[in-house]
Amino acid sequence: MRFGHFAAALALGVATAASAQADTTFRWAFQGDVQYVDPHSLNETFTLGTLGNIYEALSWYDRDLNLIPSLAESWENVEPTKWIFHLRQGVTFHNGNPFTADDVIFSWQRTLTEGSDMKGYGRKATAINKIDDHTIEVITPTPNPILPRDWVFMYIMDKEWSEANNTAEATNVKGGNEGNYASLHTNGTGPFKMVDRQIGVRMLLERNQDYWQDIPSNVDQVIFTPIAQDATRVAALISGDVDLVYPVPVQDWGRLEAAAGVKPLAGPEARTIFLGMDQDRDELLYSDIKGANPFQDQRVRLAFAHAIDIEAIRRKIMRTASYPTGLLIGPAINGYNAEVDSRWPLDVDRAQALMAEAGYADGFEVTMDCPNDRYVNDEAICQAVAAMLARIGVTVNLLAQTKSKYFGKVLAQADFDTSFYLLGWTPSSLDAHNPLYNLMSCRSDDTGAGLFNLGGYCNARVDELAALVEKETDPAQRQAYIDEAFQIHWDEVGHIPLHQQPLSWGVRDGIELAQRADNVLDLRNVMIVE
Amino acid sequence: MLAFIIQRLLQSILVMLTVGLIAFGLFRYVGDPISNLVGQETSLAERDALRERLGLNDPFFVQFARFAANAAQGEFGYSYRHRRPVEDVIAERLPATMELSLVAALLALAVGVPMGIYTGLHRYGVISRAFLTVSLVGISIPTFLIGILLILLFGVELRWLPTFGRGEVVHLGWWSTGFLTTSGLQALIMPSITLALFQMTLIMRLVRSEMLEVLRTDYIKFARARGLTNRTVHFGHALKNTLVPVITITGLQLGSIIAFAIITESVFQWPGMGLMFIQAINDVDIPVMAAYLCLIGFVFVVINLVVDMLYYLVDPRLRVDRAVAAGHPG
Numbered sequence: 001m002r003f004g005h006f007a008a009a010l011a012l013g014v015a016t017a018a019s020a021q022a023d024t025t026f027r028w029a030f031q032g033d034v035q036y037v038d039p040h041s042l043n044e045t046f047t048l049g050t051l052g053n054i055y056e057a058l059s060w061y062d063r064d065l066n067l068i069p070s071l072a073e074s075w076e077n078v079e080p081t082k083w084i085f086h087l088r089q090g091v092t093f094h095n096g097n098p099f100t101a102d103d104v105i106f107s108w109q110r111t112l113t114e115g116s117d118m119k120g121y122g123r124k125a126t127a128i129n130k131i132d133d134h135t136i137e138v139i140t141p142t143p144n145p146i147l148p149r150d151w152v153f154m155y156i157m158d159k160e161w162s163e164a165n166n167t168a169e170a171t172n173v174k175g176g177n178e179g180n181y182a183s184l185h186t187n188g189t190g191p192f193k194m195v196d197r198q199i200g201v202r203m204l205l206e207r208n209q210d211y212w213q214d215i216p217s218n219v220d221q222v223i224f225t226p227i228a229q230d231a232t233r234v235a236a237l238i239s240g241d242v243d244l245v246y247p248v249p250v251q252d253w254g255r256l257e258a259a260a261g262v263k264p265l266a267g268p269e270a271r272t273i274f275l276g277m278d279q280d281r282d283e284l285l286y287s288d289i290k291g292a293n294p295f296q297d298q299r300v301r302l303a304f305a306h307a308i309d310i311e312a313i314r315r316k317i318m319r320t321a322s323y324p325t326g327l328l329i330g331p332a333i334n335g336y337n338a339e340v341d342s343r344w345p346l347d348v349d350r351a352q353a354l355m356a357e358a359g360y361a362d363g364f365e366v367t368m369d370c371p372n373d374r375y376v377n378d379e380a381i382c383q384a385v386a387a388m389l390a391r392i393g394v395t396v397n398l399l400a401q402t403k404s405k406y407f408g409k410v411l412a413q414a415d416f417d418t419s420f421y422l423l424g425w426t427p428s429s430l431d432a433h434n435p436l437y438n439l440m441s442c443r444s445d446d447t448g449a450g451l452f453n454l455g456g457y458c459n460a461r462v463d464e465l466a467a468l469v470e471k472e473t474d475p476a477q478r479q480a481y482i483d484e485a486f487q488i489h490w491d492e493v494g495h496i497p498l499h500q501q502p503l504s505w506g507v508r509d510g511i512e513l514a515q516r517a518d519n520v521l522d523l524r525n526v527m528i529v530e
Numbered sequence: 531m532l533a534f535i536i537q538r539l540l541q542s543i544l545v546m547l548t549v550g551l552i553a554f555g556l557f558r559y560v561g562d563p564i565s566n567l568v569g570q571e572t573s574l575a576e577r578d579a580l581r582e583r584l585g586l587n588d589p590f591f592v593q594f595a596r597f598a599a600n601a602a603q604g605e606f607g608y609s610y611r612h613r614r615p616v617e618d619v620i621a622e623r624l625p626a627t628m629e630l631s632l633v634a635a636l637l638a639l640a641v642g643v644p645m646g647i648y649t650g651l652h653r654y655g656v657i658s659r660a661f662l663t664v665s666l667v668g669i670s671i672p673t674f675l676i677g678i679l680l681i682l683l684f685g686v687e688l689r690w691l692p693t694f695g696r697g698e699v700v701h702l703g704w705w706s707t708g709f710l711t712t713s714g715l716q717a718l719i720m721p722s723i724t725l726a727l728f729q730m731t732l733i734m735r736l737v738r739s740e741m742l743e744v745l746r747t748d749y750i751k752f753a754r755a756r757g758l759t760n761r762t763v764h765f766g767h768a769l770k771n772t773l774v775p776v777i778t779i780t781g782l783q784l785g786s787i788i789a790f791a792i793i794t795e796s797v798f799q800w801p802g803m804g805l806m807f808i809q810a811i812n813d814v815d816i817p818v819m820a821a822y823l824c825l826i827g828f829v830f831v832v833i834n835l836v837v838d839m840l841y842y843l844v845d846p847r848l849r850v851d852r853a854v855a856a857g858h859p860g
Contacts, residue, residue, distance in 0.1 A: 032812075043570070044570075180613070199619075200801065201696075225799070228809070228812075235681045235694075239686045240689065404563075404565060407561070408561045408562030413565075413574065438571070451571075
C-alpha cells in the first residue's frame with residue numbers, strides 16, 4: 001500500500017514525502033519540536049541534543065554522559081590558558097566538503113555573531129589559531145579545566161557551505177536574516193542528514209552513509225513528530241504508530257506496563273528540582289510579615305527543610321520514580337560527591353522548635369510561585385509542599401501557572417518577583433561549576449553571576465570557591481573546592497533541593513537504545529532488533 | 531443595495547480593528563516571549579537587546595499601530611518561532627485546516643439532514659428516539675473527550691486508524707492535500723468525525739424542528755388534500771421549505787468549524803492552523819497569534835457579510851418592508 005501510493009505520487013509528477021521500508025525506519029515523538037535547526041540559534045537541551053544527530057562538536061557524550069572525543073581526536077591543556085585540539089582526519093560534511101581547522105574557527109566566530117544564543121560558549125575562547133589543517137590552538141581568557149566539556153554543544157558548520165549560502169551569521173529572530181538558509185537547511189558531519197522538515201509537524205532524517213565512525217545503530221531513516229497532547233502521544237506508542245515517545249506522564253506507566261509490546265523506560269534525569277527562598281529583600285514581597293524577611297533567618301530555612309517529607313513526595317506524587325537529593329547536582333554531574341550529599345531528615349518537632357526560636361511560633365503567610373507544565377508533576381509537588389509547611393504554621397498561597405507566565409515573573413527580567421518558588425536545573429555543561437555560578441553565587445549585574453539565584457542567596461566564600469573551581473586544573477583540588485562550596489551552601493540552607501526527577505520514556509519492544517540522563521536521544525545508540 | 535454593502539463594509543472594518551485591538555491587548559498576558567527565544571544562560575543584557583530589537587519596549591499603542599498598519603498591507607511580520615514570514619507559515623497550515631473543516635461540514639450535512647428528516651417524519655419511532663438520544667450525547671460530550679475516546683477505540687484497541695497526524699500528503703502547487711493518499715484519507719476519518727459531531731447534531735435538531743413546523747402548515751394540508759403522495763409532499767414541498775434556515779445556519783457554522791478546529795487539531799496533532807495557534811501560545815509567538823486571530827475574525831466577517839447580502843437578495847420581504855416604509859403601500 002505504502003509503495004503503491006508512493007508510485008502513484010511519482011506518476012502524478014508531484015513531490016511527496018518519501019516512505020521507506022518500515023523495518024529500518026525509526027519513528028519517535030516528543031512533546032515539542034526541535035526549536036531551530038540553526039545550531040547556534042538557541043541554547044536549549046532538547047534542540048541541541050537532537051541536532052547532535054546531524055551536527056557534531058569537537059567532543060561528545062557517550063550513553064552514560066562520559067565525555068568522549070568526536071570531531072577532535074584528542075586534546076591537551078598545554079598551558080593554563082592554552083589548549084591544543086587534534087582534529088579528526090577524513091571527516092566530511094553531508095555535502096562532501098572535508099572537515100578542517102578552518103571550519104572550527106569559522107563556527108566559533110559564528111557563535112559570537114549577533115543572532116547567536118551560544119555567545120556564552122564562544123566567549124570561552126579569546127582566540128583560535130590554526131596550526132595546520134587538523135590542529136588548532138585555543139586561547140582561553142582564564143584557565144579553564146573543562147573547556148572540552150563546555151563545548152560539547154558548540155556544533156561545527158561547514159565554512160564554505162555557510163558562506164556560499166550567505167548564512168555566515170547565526171540566524172536571528174529579528175535582524176534582517178530571519179529567513180536565513182541555515183534555519184531551514186542543515187549540513188553537518190553527523191550520522192543523519194535532514195531530508196525534510198515542516199516546523200511543528202515532522203522532521204525526516206536519513207542515514208549518512210559516509211559517516212566517519214561505526215555506530216551501533218542500524219536505522220536508515222528517522223521520522224520525528226512532535227505530539228503535544230500527553231494522551232495522544234501515549235496512544236500513538238501503544239497503537240504502534242511510533243517506536244518511542246517521551247515524556248510519558250508518570251501516571252501512565254501502569255498503562256504502558258499493561259499494554260502488550262511496549263514498556264516504560266525510567267531513570268534519573270540530570271535535572272534537580274529544588275525550592276528557593278528570597279533572602280535578598282529586607283521585606284518579602286508576598287507575605288504577611290512586614291518590616292522583616294523571615295527567610296533571612298537561617299533557622300526558618302532549616303525549619304522548612306526539616307518540614308519537607310521527601311519520601312511522601314517520592315511515593316505519592318512521583319510513583320517512587322524520583323531520586324531524593326540534598327544537593328543541587330545529581331550523580332550524572334561532573335563534580336558530584338556522594339559524601340557531601342545528605343538530606344535534612346523529616347522532623348516536624350525540630351522544625352516547629354526552630355520556627356519558635358526564630359520568633360515565628362505562629363508561622364506566617366507566603367506566596368509560592370510554581371510552574372504547572374514545566375517539570376514532572378510540578379504543581380502537585382508544590383501542593384504537597386504547601387500541605388507539609390502547614391504543619392509548622394506556614395500558610396502557603398500557591399500561584400501555579402504556565403511556564404511562560406511563571407518564568408516571566410520569577411526571572412531576572414522581572415526583577416526576581418518572587419518570595420518562594422520551585423525551580424528545576426540541569427547544568428548545561430554537566431559540571432558542578434554551572435550551578436555554583438548560576439544558582440549559588442551572589443547576584444551580580446556586571447559579571448552575570450547568580451542570574452538564576454532567584455532568592456539571592458549570597459556567601460562571599462562560595463563566590464570565592466566558584467571562581468577557584470572555574471580555574472583549578474588539578475582535579476583533586478578542584479573537587480575539594482566544590483565539596484567545600486556545596487557544604488557551606490547546605491549548612492546555610494541556601495536552597496532546599498528536593499529530588500532528581502525521573503526520565504520517563506515509553507518504548508516499543510524490539511527497540512534498543514540508551515536513555516541519557518540529560519533527556520537527549522542519541523540516534524547513534526538506537527537499534528531496531530525486530 | 532450599494533449603500534447597504536458600503537455600510538456593511540465599513541462595519542466590517544470596525545469589527546476587524548476591534549478584533550485586532552482585543553487580540554493585541556491579550557498578548558500582554560500570555561507571558562514573556564524573550565524567555566522562549568533564548569536559552570537559560572543568555573545574559574540579561576542580551577535579552578534586553580533582543581527585546582529592544584523586537585520593539586517590545588515600545589508603548590502599547592505604538593506597537594498596535596505598527597501592527598495594524600502592516601496588517602492592512604497584508605504583512606504580519608516574521609514568526610519568532612518559525613523565522614519565516616507569518617503569511618508563509620499560515621499558507622503552509624491552511625490546507626490542513628480547510629480540508630478537515632470541509633470534510634467535517636459535508637459530513638455534518640450528509641448525516642445530519644437525513645437524520646433530521648427521518649426524526650421529523652417519524653416523531654415517535656424507536657429509531658428516532660435512538661437518534662435523539664445519541665444526538666444528546668454528541669452535543670454534551672466535550673470535543674476533546676470524543677477525540678480521545680475515538681483514538682482509544684479505533685487507534686489503540688482496534689488499530690484500524692492512525693492515532694495522530696495527517697498521513698502522507700501530496701503537494702499541488704502550494705496546496706498540500708491528504709485526499710490523494712490512502713494514509714491521508716485514513717488520517718482524516720477520526721478528526722473529521724470529532725469535528726463534525728457537534729454540528730451534525732445541531733443540523734439534525736434544526737431540520738427536525740423545521741420539518742415538524744412545516745408539516746403543520748396549510749399548504750402541506752392542501753397538498754395532501756390534492757392527493758399527492760407522501761413522498762412528493764415530504765420531499766417536494768416540505769423539505770424545500772425547511773432548507774432555507776438550514777443553509778443559513780450551516781453557512782454561519784462554517785466559521786465556527788474552522789475556529790473550533792483548534793481543539794480537534796490539538797487532540798489529533800493535526801498540522802493545521804489551530805495546532806499552529808496552540809503552539810504559538812506556548813511559544814508566545816505574538817506575530818502568529820495576531821495573524822491567526824485576525825484571519826479568524828476576517829473569516830467570520832466575510833461569512834456574515836455574504837449571508838447578509840444573500841438575505842437581501844433572497845428574501846423579498848426585506849426589500850418590500852423598505853418599500854413600505856418609504857411610503858408605497860402594497
